[in-house]
Amino acid sequence: MWLSLVGKDVVVELKNxxxxxxxxxxxxxxxxxxxxxxxxxxxxxxPHMLSVKNCFIRGSVVRYVQLPADEVDTQLxxxxxxxxxxxxxx
Amino acid sequence: xxDSEQGQETEDVSQRQWPENGEQWSDGEDEADMDCxxxxxxxxxxxxxxxxxxxxxxxxxxxxxxxxxxxxxxxxKEPPSPPPLCPPSPIPTSVSKPAAPPxxxxxxxxxxxRPHFLPQVPPGQRGRGRGKRGGLRGDQMFEDPAVMxxxxxxxxxxxxxxxxxxxxxxxxxxxxxxxxxxxxxxxxTRGIPRSILQDNAxxxxxxxxxxxxxxxxxNFLGLPYPVSSFRGRRGAPRGPYNKRVFxxxxxxxxxxxxxxxxxxxxxxxxxxxxxxxxTGAFPxxxxxxxxxxxxxxxxxxxxxxxxxxxxxxxxxxxxxxNPVQHLRYPGPVTQLHPQHKRLLSQKKHASQRKPQGWxxxxxxxxxxxxxxxxxxxxxxxxxxxxxxxxxxxxEYYRRIEAKLAEEELGIRSKREPPKLTTPYITKTDSxxxxxxxxxxxxxxxxxxxxxxxxxxxAVHAVQAQAPLEEQKDTRQxxxxxxxxxxxxxxxxxxxxxxxxxxxxxxxxxxxxLKEKTQRKVENIYSQLKHHDPSDSGGEFLPFxxxxxxxxxxxxxxxxxxxxxxxxxxxVVTSNLPTLMSRDTDESLPVLYPPLRTVIGGLTxxxxxxxxxxxxxxxxxxxxxxxxxxxxxxxxxSLLYALLSQGERLLSSGVPLExxxxxxxxxxxxxxxxxxxxxxxxxxxxxxLPSNLLTLFCRYLDKRTVHQLKSNMESATGFLALMS
Numbered sequence: 001m002w003l004s005l006v007g008k009d010v011v012v013e014l015k016n017x018x019x020x021x022x023x024x025x026x027x028x029x030x031x032x033x034x035x036x037x038x039x040x041x042x043x044x045x046x047p048h049m050l051s052v053k054n055c056f057i058r059g060s061v062v063r064y065v066q067l068p069a070d071e072v073d074t075q076l077x078x079x080x081x082x083x084x085x086x087x088x089x090x
Numbered sequence: 091x092x093d094s095e096q097g098q099e100t101e102d103v104s105q106r107q108w109p110e111n112g113e114q115w116s117d118g119e120d121e122a123d124m125d126c127x128x129x130x131x132x133x134x135x136x137x138x139x140x141x142x143x144x145x146x147x148x149x150x151x152x153x154x155x156x157x158x159x160x161x162x163x164x165x166x167k168e169p170p171s172p173p174p175l176c177p178p179s180p181i182p183t184s185v186s187k188p189a190a191p192p193x194x195x196x197x198x199x200x201x202x203x204r205p206h207f208l209p210q211v212p213p214g215q216r217g218r219g220r221g222k223r224g225g226l227r228g229d230q231m232f233e234d235p236a237v238m239x240x241x242x243x244x245x246x247x248x249x250x251x252x253x254x255x256x257x258x259x260x261x262x263x264x265x266x267x268x269x270x271x272x273x274x275x276x277x278x279t280r281g282i283p284r285s286i287l288q289d290n291a292x293x294x295x296x297x298x299x300x301x302x303x304x305x306x307x308x309n310f311l312g313l314p315y316p317v318s319s320f321r322g323r324r325g326a327p328r329g330p331y332n333k334r335v336f337x338x339x340x341x342x343x344x345x346x347x348x349x350x351x352x353x354x355x356x357x358x359x360x361x362x363x364x365x366x367x368x369t370g371a372f373p374x375x376x377x378x379x380x381x382x383x384x385x386x387x388x389x390x391x392x393x394x395x396x397x398x399x400x401x402x403x404x405x406x407x408x409x410x411x412n413p414v415q416h417l418r419y420p421g422p423v424t425q426l427h428p429q430h431k432r433l434l435s436q437k438k439h440a441s442q443r444k445p446q447g448w449x450x451x452x453x454x455x456x457x458x459x460x461x462x463x464x465x466x467x468x469x470x471x472x473x474x475x476x477x478x479x480x481x482x483x484x485e486y487y488r489r490i491e492a493k494l495a496e497e498e499l500g501i502r503s504k505r506e507p508p509k510l511t512t513p514y515i516t517k518t519d520s521x522x523x524x525x526x527x528x529x530x531x532x533x534x535x536x537x538x539x540x541x542x543x544x545x546x547x548a549v550h551a552v553q554a555q556a557p558l559e560e561q562k563d564t565r566q567x568x569x570x571x572x573x574x575x576x577x578x579x580x581x582x583x584x585x586x587x588x589x590x591x592x593x594x595x596x597x598x599x600x601x602x603l604k605e606k607t608q609r610k611v612e613n614i615y616s617q618l619k620h621h622d623p624s625d626s627g628g629e630f631l632p633f634x635x636x637x638x639x640x641x642x643x644x645x646x647x648x649x650x651x652x653x654x655x656x657x658x659x660x661v662v663t664s665n666l667p668t669l670m671s672r673d674t675d676e677s678l679p680v681l682y683p684p685l686r687t688v689i690g691g692l693t694x695x696x697x698x699x700x701x702x703x704x705x706x707x708x709x710x711x712x713x714x715x716x717x718x719x720x721x722x723x724x725x726x727s728l729l730y731a732l733l734s735q736g737e738r739l740l741s742s743g744v745p746l747e748x749x750x751x752x753x754x755x756x757x758x759x760x761x762x763x764x765x766x767x768x769x770x771x772x773x774x775x776x777x778l779p780s781n782l783l784t785l786f787c788r789y790l791d792k793r794t795v796h797q798l799k800s801n802m803e804s805a806t807g808f809l810a811l812m813s
Contacts, residue, residue, distance in 0.1 A: 001482045003426075007434045029470075053449070073486060075641065079583055080482035086580050087478055 001077060002027040011041055011066040012057060020055065031059035427487040429494075571632050575639050578614050582645055585610050589649075611649045618643070630661045634669060637677035647684035655688045656696065663703040663728070667715060670722045678724035682731075682776050689731050694739050698752045701732055701759050716766040720773070727776040733763065734779030741784070760789050768797045778802070 002024075011021045012033060019042045022035030036054045049055070426434070455463075473479045588607040592600060619629045633639030647655055662669065662685065669678060692700065704719065705712040719725030736756060764786055782802075786795050 001486075003480070003483045004430065004486050006430075007437055028467075053447070073482075073489070076485055076489075077482055079579075080485070082576070082579055082583060083478055083481045086583075 001072070001080065002031075005067060005071060008068055008071050010035075010068070012062055013064040013066065014057070014061050015063045016061070020049075020057070022055070025054070028059075031062065033057045033059065033062065033065070427483065429487040429491050567632075568636075571636060572638065574617065575633060575636065575642055578617060579638075579642055581610050581614050582642060585614075585649060586645070607649070611646070614642075614646055615650060615654050618646075630658060631665055631668070634662065634665070635672055637673075637675050637680075640677050640680055644680045644684050647681075647688065652691065655684075656692075659685055659688050659700060660703055663700050666704060666725055666728070667718050670718060670725055673722075673724075676723075678722075679727075679776055682724060682727055685728065686731050686777070689735050692735055694736070695752055697732060697736055697739070698755050701736075702755065704729065704732070705759065705762070712762060713766070716762060717770055720766055720770050723773050723776060726773055729763065730775055730777070730779055730782060733760075733785060734781055737779075737781045737785040741781070757789060760785070764790055764794060764798060768794060768801050772801060772804075 005024050006026060008024055009021065010024050011019055012035065013019045019040065020035060020038050021041040022038035025034040025036045027033055034054065034056050038049065038052060038055055040049060477484050585607050588603050588610075592603060618633050630643065634643060643658060647658060650658070662681065689697075689700075705715050716729075719729050783795065783799060786798055790798075
């Protein structure tokens, strides 16, 4: 699912309340996220990252990742999750 | 020989490969710093020279060494010119060696040769040179006479070892800190004309000694070396290296020693820059006392030494590794679904007009390195069954492609893009099942790399309690229903999978597959039906009340036979008011398409039966039923569908074989519905069949029809009905 979102715009909300909007570049097994072309979405009262273009976010500090609704097929995702659960049981 | 030639050549090379980077990275400050630094370095150098002289009793003699290594690929062996001064005493993975008595004769050649390797970095050309790495190796090479000849392939450890150890020993007395040693060695070699370093041969040497340099260091300090995996690239027998330990150097030094082979030389380590950033100006650690030389010293020193002039033997160095683009296209090794690739490239084209700011962090890694890392990642992704393990991705893009294909119906060219997926391998390791301690809540957390954390299954615990209690909690019931639905879903997924396989299955296999599928379908159906006899509400109702259940039924309907499907339709229509009232998240419409298909196959009598179900209910009158239906999207759509089917049947001319009373029921229903539709406010249906008005025209007068029409149209918002 993450792979299908590479290249799409997401908003990552961190545990320190910072929200970063950017294009998803890559994700790894720990859900570390690399974003390109980022901007701070909320009023930039939070740490200003004006000069930062790309960032690497450690997975453990992420609270939410807001995905574009039309890019995610929830039913499909449910099926995928079921299949995965099935596989793990075997 | 041409140091000058070489110098030029190197410079060309470096210019080719490092055109603007160096300049642009380091702004003015570096230049200034560099200059001061050089002075400071000069001072230090004197100290070191003194020390060296004391130690080794020889002066640097640059002349002797210049002539030597000009064979393209240097031979790595004991150099004949420094005679068997340092006989290759077999030194095993000699971490413990440092105690060997330094042989002065051994150490002299290195001194002579030292000048070879560390030229001054010309001011104005800075770079994130291969920095430390090169410097490291360079230094060690000086110490080691054997190092003069270096082959790009597999240097013999033994000879190197002995030389290194012996030569280095002299220094170990003072040096307990890797840093210091490094720093010193850099300084020692400061005075050497830079042209020497530009010597390609030297570079090869440095190359070849990527690990060796490190090896030597560790020899001194017995540092363990954690980065064995990186060795793999070269394939050189560098086993011993693996045992080395690093002092917590950080990535810069790891890079230095880790990366064998040419590609690394062209790499610019990030850390020097980081150090720059962190420490502000180009720090000139030389001014500080040696023993406390900080870690950041080394990278900088290396840059001083090796700077931008360092030749880049790597032919594959690609300066234009598409630096930060606003959308980075995954490297050549990543395999994306062709659809995904298309989408990404479209996006890239669209966004590429954006002016590219120059990125100081680009070109950190060569293409080769990037590829290598990507390959490593791909290895992790290898799967036996990509469809199963990455179901979402495969399916999602398949669906998008299918949609596109539909849209492009005109373009008949069925371009079947080669399906690139992650490589498959046969998975040999088995997965250990879940550990569940009796009586505990949930499961024991067993963490593997395939399942970092396992969710606690709440239903497990719930079901354990249920038998004890007579009266079932609604929550428990709900959980049970949900868990059952999940189980059935799994079976359904198998069914769908089988359906997909049908296309590929042939003959015998196909029939077997069909059988299996059928059995599964029946299984699901029966489970849905006979959930719990004691439950009120009838057979399918508990499942239909849950949105997930609705989805399950909707997908199941496609596989059910006529009778079962009809049964479900009956259930739905009979309980429509309940369903509608309890449909909080509006998931009823998901049932509409399959039910419509079912309705499409109804006979007249069946249709009448269904309509009756719809209009009769225990608690509500027909009027109320209909009103409710009209005010619910799904209900209304269902009604329309039924009516439309009736109309179709009637107007098709096929003999209907109605039972007694059918027609009356039919006309009654029509009138009632018409009455309803014209009066109450309608919601927008999911689908508005086109033959409804025709139907009404048949039975009703014009005025009513007009009224109906306007009512229906206002609901749908556009002129959908034919008059």
